[in-house]
Amino acid sequence: MTTNGWIQIALFCAVVLALVKPLGFYMTRVFGGERTLLSPVLGPVERGLYRVAGLDARQEQTWLGYAGALVVFHVLGFLLLYAILRLQALLPLNPAGQGEVAPDLAFNTSTSFITNTNWQSYGGETTLSYLSQMLGLTHQNFLSAATGIAVAVAMIRGFSRASSRTLGSFWVDVTRATLYVLLPLCVVYALFLVWQGIPQTLGASVDATTLEGAKQSIALGPVASQVAIKMLGTNGGGFFNANAAHPFENPTALSNFVQMVSIFAIGAALTNVFGRMVGDERQGWAILAAMGVLFVAGVAVTYWAEAQGSSVLNGLGLTGGNMEGKETRFGIATSALFAVITTAASCGAVNAMHDSFTALGGLIPLINMQLGEVIVGGVGAGLYGMLIFVLIAIFVAGLMVGRTPEYLGKKIEAKEVKMAMLGILCLPLMMLGFTAVAAVLPAGLAGPANAGPHGFSEILYAYTSAAANNGSAFGGLTANTLFYNSTLGIAMLVGRFFVKIPALAIAGSLAAKKTVPASAGTFPTHGGLFVGLLVGVVLIIGGLTFFPSLALGPVVEHLAGAAGQTFGTGG
């Protein structure tokens, strides 16, 4: 580990923290329907859309109406994307002449993008046309991020309202998240990325003649516009196979830094939106503090493990840490930092290959996702995921002192706790259940590229990433098969909707309740004690559920590596 590495990590945290208040202020106004700087330009567009759609912006929905709209919107998005992928050979903007996408891969990719997972069974430059990338993937990047933000805002309204039947309008929230938050940031951001060297062209790939006289065919495309939303929307699906490790997706140390910040920016700021909307910004900071504790601990472990390097390679006399699968311009510090950020959020973009991380370095990304990506988390998804954990923490605290638990003046009762547990339990069911199935079926065992415990980790990582809607991978796994494409697709759907819909149900139930005034017996939820309790609950629920699976994969691998053992045959 180097001092410079830690300075970069500290600088990252400082920049994210500095953005929380201004972005939080702006988004609070946007979702409150107030005027913003961009209203003169975007207001007419927004009102025009509502007119054609037959919407009254003031008409709100109950939680069921909100959830119904959400489902309808996702189904339509799925059908559209599936059709584009299947028909891409017949559609324009296909200079490389990519053929139609196979049905199982199209199912997997469509599911992956509507659920904000962006798992890459596809290889960007070898499978998809420019039109599929733009009209298909870029647009779902926006909409899946916007729906995540919408659900978070609806859940916040559940806490901030009293005796209310409604949670806002899904259509209005999605439109505003897209037009006022994501789109303007992306235009500026994409141009910054082009300035850093990311291509943005509709031209075909270019054949270069290398200095040694060989032909090198260099894939291109409208990359910058997609990378901007893939980061800001915590989508993570790469334009290229190698994702943000590819020099055309992440050309410089500066582009790398800004990409890391942009993964966290909206998710972190939503905690401030929460604080503002419930009328006490300290509540938002307390939640962000709990996220921060878990985040810094994860970064420290991963950075330490990667700087130490792999015992096996160090045994050959290699020094300098683990550089396998990492890019020179990023080095070990920001590769480790990126890996923790991308799995803490539900981004899943990678600037280094997680599969080649040391056993302990790869353990933290796994744990981050298994905890449900509540450490800042995906845009929106992180906040509502963490609020679910908050309810459990409050419930546990209530049990300890024998008092009906309250949070922000709302009594937390059986219905909320049941829904919260449903949202929490569906993840281990998908992650561990499918891993167990794949670890015994021949179709599952055909996947891993590495032998021994690392092969098991590859399978576990895949289902963890899918159910958590992350999308990063231990990329050695051959996932583009009927078995993996379908089972991973199911895990993504369950991981998305069995968290979102319970979250909306909780919001609906809370919004209907009266607010009870705080009394001397009320547990303060803005202080250190609450932060500690929340961190503890997240770790205990996550840790205990997943510990056995982690012991079989990364922990065994670490111990075997330390003893100098390798697996599989060479060459």
Add this chain to the structure above:
Amino acid sequence: MLTQLRPALVLMVALTAITGLAYPLAVTGIAGAVFPAKAAGSFIERNGQVVGSSLIGQNFTSAGYFHGRPSATTAADPADATKTVPAPYNASNSAGSNLGPTSAALSERVKGDLDTLKAENPGAAVPVDLVTTSGSGLDPDISPEAALFQVPRVAKARSLPEDRVRALVTSRIEGRTLGVLGEPRVNVLALNLALDDLSHP
């Protein structure tokens, strides 16, 4: 549900057009006008011929050029399209090795590369980036140590004094951005182009 269908359809179509067509095409237009070379892929021409992109590494094997890092990219086997064969620095199929820390294949590959490099420059410690593949397989850079390590071989192959080659490498080292971000590095293609200006291979 039916009452939801009209807003769903209208918003899906309109937002698709805005975010999936208008946005990328507008960015393409502006980027092409403001940063034309970068938007096109940062290509480098020599004598009117495209020799590569300054951002994309390329495969160097001859002794008279500095070599980049090992690359794990592959291409379809010309004999059997269902199989792949190693094709280092294949810029239309980026990939890492995805070999894990206890992989025997990784350990044997590194051992082989270490032996070759130790024979080439006995006595010097082999920099880690010269025996590890990058994440993309297209890493355009190597560490300054990795460039300096290769100076004796390149100087000998080109019949140049080592000091001149070393001075060239030193002049090509890029520091951390703003003094803190990333790691110091040397762009291999740019270094080799400068080398060709110094002496023909």
